[in-house]
Amino acid sequence: MKQSLQFDDAGRLRHLLTIEGLSRQTILEILDTAESFLSVGEREIKKIPLLRGKTVVNLFFESSTRTRTTFEIAAKRLSADVINLNVSASSTSKGETLLDTIRNLEAMHTDLFVVRHAESGAAHMIARHLPAHVHIINAGDGRHAHPTQGLLDVFTIRRYKGAFEKLKVAIVGDVLHSRVARSQIHALNALGVTELRVIAPKTLLPTAVEKLGVRPYTRMEEGLDGVDVVMMLRLQRERMQGALIPSEQEYFNLYGLTPAKLALTAKDAIVMHPGPMNRGLEIDSAVADGPQSVILPQVTYGIAVRMAVMALIMGGSAEPAGGRR
Amino acid sequence: MSLVIKGGHLIDPAHGVDGKKDLFVDDAGFVVGVGKAPAGFKARKTIEARGRIVCPGLVDLRARLREPGLEHKATIESEVHAAVAAGITTLCCPPDTYPVIDTPAMAQMIQSRAWRFELAFIHPLGALTQGLEGKRLTDMEALDEAGCVGFTNALAPITDTLVLRRAMEYAATLELTVFLHAEDPWLRNSGCVHEGESGTRLGLPGIPEAAETVAVARDLALIEQTGCRAHFCGLSSARAVAMVAEAQKQGLPVSADVTAHHLHLTEHDIGDFNTQCHVRPPLRGTHDRKGLRKALKTGVISAICSDHQPHEPDAKLAPFAQAEPGISGLETLLPLTLKLVNEKLLTLPEAIALLTHKPAEIIGVDTGHLGIGATADICIFDPDARWTLTEDKLVSRGHNTPFLGQEFRGRVTHTLIGGKLVFGLDTVD
Structure with a gap:
């Protein structure tokens, strides 16, 4: 029942796969960071350069408008380059194809995958099989977590x-x-x-x-x-x-x-x-x-919260994001 | 070659033997002396077994060899090597191969292929219905003649109760044993884990306990009516076992087995989507594991099997529900059973009985014991050897096991089939 997949050795949040196992402090740090990003959306120029040069891939194996759009806006407000991929479920009904898809995209030097998949545990599986420097945000896996x-x-x-x-x-x-x-x-x-x-x-x-x-x-x-x-x-x-x-x-x-x-x-x-x-x-x-x-x-708040999560797991924060449970 | 196994601790539960005794085997591969050599016996070969346990070769009621049809997972050749490395000398393979074992030709082909390697004995289980489709009966008499030791619809239990009733009546006519997987397909639905705490936490569709108990209740009613001899495969829940216990008490001809992994793992071992713990029936709650263990002790369950299901690595590299179910279990069958001895649930002779003559009785095959005249299928193991299961130690082509990295006590050192040494640890390591 270890949740360490989400954390690196220094206890920093590396992926966001589930809230289970996140400490109160980690959650509060995310909320406080989101608070500070809230004003970005109200400015004339809605952009800060925190993730400039980073590549974010929105990988949606299940259709979504709202979640995908808010992730895209969040990444763009942080100045990341964003690619949206909607992969139809039929072409990836097998797990090996799912992994192959991810590995191919990883070979293109993606820094962060935002993944939505119809199967519970898909984000965990992807996180387990990608190199440590690639980050995963679970944007919904089956009935498990969002x-x-x-x-x-x-x-x-x-x-x-x-x-x-x-x-x-x-x-x-x-x-x-x-x-x-x-x-x-x-x-x-x-x-x-x-x-x-x-x-x-x-x-x-x-x-x-x-x-x-x-x-x-x-x-x-x-x-x-x-x-x-x-x-x-x-x-x-x-x-x-x-x-x-x-x-x-x-x-x-x-x-x-x-x-x-x-x-x-x-x-x-x-x-x-x-x-x-x-x-x-x-x-x-x-x-x-x-x-x-x-x-x-x-x-509206969804955008600020997603900005905060991206910023924190991609090294926007120097501090370890709270302890493990 | 005539042979003496010297200095070992012989355990032969079928004959109540539990002590330091030499074992003598003649040229033809039969046991000719227990404790003392027959007159004029001269051994041409000696196996030194000091500090070792000498017992009958293990009998595994359920192991999938993947041949024919799924040779990318494993082959008869690869898996019989794994079997003897695990001390298993007899195993039953279910009929859900491709094509299905529903003709005498298929049953014979599997046995003749297996015998090319002169390693473990393979006894097929014949299909209960043609193509396992649950509609038309197979030629059970011909399949029986061809070596099938029981009949089953494997993991596709017959849903039509009329067909099941007739299959049981027909099997009863020929005095054949029907092997049943108790699972109601509607209640199972798309489930992949026990319907309980872990499934709820992980958001995985659950298989309720009732999927098993409803099927057991139905099957028991038909067994009672038809008088068919039946064996429940891999029971997973405490309640189902209690129902079988009650039926046995009433004198119904029913037996049951359990897999080695259900005696050790529960739904909580799935952790965060460990696909190696995706098995069917699912790992259930702590209470169920306790019930299964108790049933071993009371004799309601009379066999432990591996339910060996080797897979290629990709089969498990998928989100939990899509990963293929099953554990590569041959090589952990004895170690996991010995663990029950270390945990003081069973005595060593009780544990060995559950792996030898008791399963042999279920399939009606004269093996699993070492009386005078018995075929010398023998397993010798070092009960104190500590070792860790790693991928490179696995002989099976399937490396899919949740027990990798686990330390075990007790390791097979020699396996003999018909008096012939077919595995020796010293020659492998």
């Missing part, structure tokens, strides 16, 4: 809610299939929230989920009671086929976030969603566009 999303979510929470220690947080929806949820859970637990809940029907809750350090709820009304932060998850429409839920209507009735259900939370609770949203399925438009929603700021 660490920059988890980080931008806690960044957003800190901006709106301040200290984590007094917060009650609920994550609602398809936890079973969600890499976002797993990363959020690791981040929020490392930061020491008072209480972390997950809310979903049993068909969408993983076995032994409480071992991740959360309290499971199957009734939304109970789970939302008094929480300060509601983090909604996207529900893939194909889940209806696997007999996991009966219909969109029933799901919305039971687990859709409506103004009435939101009223059960603490009165100044914030509502988050990693996007893209299914309005009328997991969230009511009145909530998504309402005053408690911080969904669009999440996107």
Whole structure:
């Protein structure tokens, strides 16, 4: 269960593969660095020369608009050269091809790969087989992890809610299939929230989920009671086929976030969603566009957080990024 | 060549032998004396076994040799060399080769190829249905004649319960043993790990315990109805083992084996996506490992097997779910079993019984013991030798094992088949 793959011998963050195993200090350093990058996007000239001459390859084996775009903007604001590659899943259904693809690109002297792949563990496998000077950021692997999303979510929470220690947080929806949820859970637990809940029907809750350090709820009304932060998850429409839920209507009735259900939370609770949203399925438009929603700021902050991660792992920081767990 | 194995500690559980005894083998390769030489016996060769354990050659109920069809992974030649280096003198190969072992010609071909090397004995398991498709029965009588020691649908369990019922009835007619992999394909779905803590943490699709227990329950109901003799292969969960124990108590003709790795590893050994721990059935929880170990002690499980599945390196160089399942297990079968002795779970004779005459009984082959007149298939090992498993020590073509780098106690020094020395550690190292 060693997490050392992410760290070099000096304890500096070398890759970002998962939030699991990151210390509170490491996470806070990333958030503080992101804070300092926030203003870059508001300037006339939105660029700093931190990663000039570095080559970043966005390697997406699974389609994405938002994540890929924010990574691209983040790298460009740091003055790196960015290549976007969308590799169709069919041409890389075999692992050797995946490794071959990566090795070919590595031979072109890439400094950082931002990888998204449909299989859990893909980023770990790539990191294990590349030379140490090449960095990996996991931009989502299967159901396992989406660490920059988890980080931008806690960044957003800190901006709106301040200290984590007094917060009650609920994550609602398809936890079973969600890499976002797993990363959020690791981040929020490392930061020491008072209480972390997950809310979903049993068909969408993983076995032994409480071992991740959360309290499971199957009734939304109970789970939302008094929480300060509601983090909604996207529900893939194909889940209806696997007999996991009966219909969109029933799901919305039971687990859709409506103004009435939101009223059960603490009165100044914030509502988050990693996007893209299914309005009328997991969230009511009145909530998504309402005053408690911080969904669009999440996107803005995503750029600063990704800049911070890139800067830190590519040697932008001279200090070791916190200790190991 | 007539032979005496001198000064060793002979353990032959089938005959209750456990003591310092010389073993005498005649020119034809049969045991002719235990403890004392028959009158007029003259040994032309002596194997010095002082400080060593002398026991029957090991019997492995499940080892894939990859030939025919997957020779890029391994061949009969490469794997029988690995077998004898591990003290294994008899092994069964499942029918899921390409083509499938569903005709007498295929069964005979595998045996004749194996016999070219005069190393381990290979007994094929015949396919229970043609092409393993789960639809039409194979010619079981002809396959039995051709040397198949049991019938199985391997890792493609029959889903149609009517076909399974008839296969069992037909096997029962001919008094043949059916080998079952208990796995409900719908509950397994696309799972690749135990549905539990590690799968949840790693976001890997899980195979619930119920995938095994539902299948065991179904199979037991049909065994009861058909009276078929059945053997459960590689049980992985404590609950499934308890169900088999209950069935045995009621007198059903069922036996079961477990793989050596399921006795040592759990889902937690997967760590961060170690594809060497991707096996089928999956490594389960600590509680399950405990249940499997207990079943060895109580006799519910009567054999430990390697479930040898050699792979080329690329097969494991993939994200976890896409990596091919299986461990190259021949050469860790005895070391992992001896570890259970060191851990005080089993006595040495109990451990050896689980690797010799008990599995031999399941396949109904007269081997795994060293009584007078038995074929001299013998394993000699140094119980105190400490060694570390490294890739260069592996004889198997498959280097896919999670036990690389692990220190073991107990190492095979000689293997004999029919009284002929086919492996000697001194000559290899």
